[in-house]
Amino acid sequence: MSLAADIWEAFRSPLTDGWGQTLTHVRLSATALGLATGAGLALGVLCAKIGRGAAFLVITVSNLGRTVPTFALIALVLSVASLGFWPAVFGLFALGVPPILLNTYTGVREVDPGAVEASRGMGLTAGQVLGRVELPLALPLIFAGIRTSAVQIIATAALVGLVGVGGLGVIVQSGLANSQTEVLLAGAIPIAILAILAELVFGGVQRLITPKGLRLARRPAR
Amino acid sequence: MTVRFGRLAAGLAALILAGGTLLAAGCGDDDGSGGASDGPGGGAELVLADKGFAESAIVAQLYAVALEDQGFETEVTSLGSTEIADGAIRNGEIDLYPEYTGTAFLNVLGRDGASAPAGAEAVFEEVKAAYAPRGLTALPPSPYNNGNEVACTTDAAEEYGLETLSDLGEASGNLVYSANAEHLTRDDGLPLLRREYGIDFREVKTVDISLRYRPIEDGDAQCVYAFGTDPKLATLDLVVLEDDKGAYSAGVPFQNFPVVNTARLEGLPEEAGAALTDTLAEVDALLTEGEIRRLIARVEFDQDDPRDVAEDFLVAQEVVASS
Numbered sequence: 001m002s003l004a005a006d007i008w009e010a011f012r013s014p015l016t017d018g019w020g021q022t023l024t025h026v027r028l029s030a031t032a033l034g035l036a037t038g039a040g041l042a043l044g045v046l047c048a049k050i051g052r053g054a055a056f057l058v059i060t061v062s063n064l065g066r067t068v069p070t071f072a073l074i075a076l077v078l079s080v081a082s083l084g085f086w087p088a089v090f091g092l093f094a095l096g097v098p099p100i101l102l103n104t105y106t107g108v109r110e111v112d113p114g115a116v117e118a119s120r121g122m123g124l125t126a127g128q129v130l131g132r133v134e135l136p137l138a139l140p141l142i143f144a145g146i147r148t149s150a151v152q153i154i155a156t157a158a159l160v161g162l163v164g165v166g167g168l169g170v171i172v173q174s175g176l177a178n179s180q181t182e183v184l185l186a187g188a189i190p191i192a193i194l195a196i197l198a199e200l201v202f203g204g205v206q207r208l209i210t211p212k213g214l215r216l217a218r219r220p221a222r
Numbered sequence: 223m224t225v226r227f228g229r230l231a232a233g234l235a236a237l238i239l240a241g242g243t244l245l246a247a248g249c250g251d252d253d254g255s256g257g258a259s260d261g262p263g264g265g266a267e268l269v270l271a272d273k274g275f276a277e278s279a280i281v282a283q284l285y286a287v288a289l290e291d292q293g294f295e296t297e298v299t300s301l302g303s304t305e306i307a308d309g310a311i312r313n314g315e316i317d318l319y320p321e322y323t324g325t326a327f328l329n330v331l332g333r334d335g336a337s338a339p340a341g342a343e344a345v346f347e348e349v350k351a352a353y354a355p356r357g358l359t360a361l362p363p364s365p366y367n368n369g370n371e372v373a374c375t376t377d378a379a380e381e382y383g384l385e386t387l388s389d390l391g392e393a394s395g396n397l398v399y400s401a402n403a404e405h406l407t408r409d410d411g412l413p414l415l416r417r418e419y420g421i422d423f424r425e426v427k428t429v430d431i432s433l434r435y436r437p438i439e440d441g442d443a444q445c446v447y448a449f450g451t452d453p454k455l456a457t458l459d460l461v462v463l464e465d466d467k468g469a470y471s472a473g474v475p476f477q478n479f480p481v482v483n484t485a486r487l488e489g490l491p492e493e494a495g496a497a498l499t500d501t502l503a504e505v506d507a508l509l510t511e512g513e514i515r516r517l518i519a520r521v522e523f524d525q526d527d528p529r530d531v532a533e534d535f536l537v538a539q540e541v542v543a544s545s
Contacts, residue, residue: 014422015412082440083429161403164427164437170403173428177303177404 006182007189016171016183022190025167029154029194032089036096036149041142043097044104045130055105062101065094070156074163083164088157095156096149103145107138136211143206150198158191168194261293262497266490270298271307271319275431276521276528277368277451277514281320281478283532288505291542292497303404304329312357317486323349323363324370324476328410335410335474342367342475349479359487361502363479364509370410370470371448372399373460378444386466390445391420399423400438401447402431411447418469450476451511453519478509508539 011018043062047055065073074091081087111134119133135142158169171187174180268289272282279300286296299316301307308330310316323342326349327333338345342363350360374384374397382393390397405411406428415421423445427437435454437443448455448462455462480502487495517535520526536542 010407013407015406015416017426082442083427083433083436084442161428162430162433164400164429164433164442166428170406170428173403174406174408177305177402178408179305179309180407183407 003182003185007185010175010180010182010186011171011190016174016186018168018171018186018190021166021168021171021187022194024165025154025157025169025191025194028085028088028092028157028160028165028167029150029198031085032092032096032153032157033146033150035089035093036153037100037146039093040097040100040145040149041104044101044142045108045135047101047105048108048134059098059102059105062098065096066098068094070095071159071162074160078163085165088160088163088165091160092153092157096153099148099152100142100145103141104138107141108134110141111137139210140206143202143209147199147202147206150202151195154191154195154198158187261291262493263289263293263295264491264494265293265295266494267295267297268318268486268498269316270296271301271310271316272298273304273307273319274300274302276518277449278320279528280514280517280521280531281509283528284505284509284536285318285320285480285502287529287532287536288501288541289498291536292501294494294498311481311483314483314485317483319481320478321481322368322476322478324474325410326353326360326479326481327474329408332409335469338474342477345475346477346479353481354484357484359482359484361480361482361499362506363477364506364514366451366478366509366511366514368450368476368478368514370476371450371462371465372415372445372470373448373452373455373462374445375438376459376461379461379463384461384463386464387415387419387421387470388466390463391422394421394423394445397423397445398425398427398437398443399445399447400427400429400434400436400443402434403428404431405447414470418467451514451518453515453522456515457523478506478514480506504541505536508535508541 010016043058047058070091073094074087077087077090108130115133115137116129119129124132157167158172161167161170161173168187168191172184172191173187175182175184175187270282270286272278279298282298286298289296301310301316301319304321304325307316307319307321311319321330323346327338327345328335331349331352339348346360346363353360372387372390374390378384378397382389382396384390384393401412406426407413412421412426427443429436434446435452435458438446438458438460446460448460454460482498487498490498513535517531520531521528533542537544
């Protein structure tokens with residue numbers, strides 16, 4: 001049998017449960033990404049509005065999520081929680097927040113002050129300014145942050161198989177331990193596909209949501 | 223003039239800092255190495271490995287401590303699986319590691335359990351003979367036997383009438399199993415249980431091998447991949463299922479024995495080589511099932527360091543002098 005056929009067989013095998021693990025992997029990544037986006041957006045906007053000093057503090061704390069190895073974070077949670085889904089989500093959440101937070105903060109802060117002035121002059125409340133002017137203008141940057149987090153989370157979710165939550169990483173580890181290349185690839189290839197899909201999907205959504213004016217402004221002049 | 227001097231000073235400072243860091247790194251002491259060079263070992267360096275779980279680490283440290291007492295310099299590293307250890311010792315990355323006769327027979331050599339000779343000694347001799355052309359020397363095993371087993375909670379056993387592995391085959395669709403990733407596709411692991419006994423668990427929780435009892439303790443799994451020497455089998459409410467078909471361990475014994483890279487062994491001066499084999503034999507002879515369980519319990523329950531456990535044991539057995 002060709003390698004491709006071997007890999008497919010290894011993926012479908014009830015022992016590795018490729019489809020089930022893919023589903024788990026997606027659930028894990030999506031949950032972590034969703035929570036990270038929510039937290040990142042909220043904190044990012046907060047940081048943009050409060051003073052420089054406080055913002056710096058929040059950002060530094062959040063960056064711990066990137067510098068502390070994800071597995072160490074999960075191990076910390078394991079000492080108080082039982083194995084499984086939520087400790088893993090926590091670790092991935094901590095990893096995913098910094099890019100989104102940073103990009104939201106930067107994006108909102110760098111919005112053209114002229115636009116903000118103008119909208120205030122038009123009588124918009126602070127909340128409306130945020131919702132209708134600042135966030136939409138910051139959208140490209142925010143989405144760049146979400147895309148980065150998505151790919152990092154999907155990749156790192158492969159490492160959390162050691163805590164009983166499952167995911168495609170388990171298949172990779174099994175293949176690695178037993179030197180079974182087809183099993184290893186049966187786990188690694190889907191992970192890569194998921195990451196690429198995430199890039200494409202978020203890239204597409206970003207293009208749809210970006211206000212037309214911004215899109216036009218970014219296009220090089222003919 | 224002042225600016226240039228300033229730049230020069232900064233550059234010099236950076237150079238000194240970098241050089242100092244490199245020196246400090248180079249002078250760092252490796253974990254687990256040390257020991258006097260006096261003794262038949264003559265300061266020969268040996269790289270040992272364990273397979274990443276408590277029992278393996280303890281045996282590797284027992285070897286290391288005993289060998290250091292004989293004047294060897296040792297270093298113990300932890301590897302992820304049998305395959306990785308076998309590959310590493312064959313290409314000389316490591317010199318010595320503890321393996322099981324059953325694992326060597328079924329897994330490394332890929333032989334069929336049905337073709338295994340009768341008796342632990344015969345199996346060892348066959349492994350030894352097969353290892354020689356692979357550049358590996360198999361040294362005599364310890365008395366204790368550590369087979370693969372499936373253990374389930376007594377509650378689950380009562381509810382589903384589980385006494386043998388075949389019983390498990392019928393009930394497994396309702397049960398959750400805890401095992402490590404390697405077990406999933408390893409030929410003598412889950413695939414064998416499925417093939418021979420029809421075991422197909424509702425869910426398998428894959429965890430790091432050292433954490434495999436955690437899902438049982440947390441109530442998330444009812445059955446677990448157990449080793450015969452696991453002290454948790456005694457302390458948790460578990461019952462070991464009988465291997466009615468004799469296929470799981472394939473009726474093959476799992477005795478601990480040291481594997482040495484032949485080229486390394488023969489490359490040692492005669493005195494050192496003899497000291498190596500004699501020391502290992504002395505240590506292995508002491509390891510009965512009771513003793514090894516006690517040592518593992520210290521690491522798994524008391525959270526003691528394998529090296530400390532090894533040192534205490536060897537001092538108590540008067541194999542090494544107390545330091």
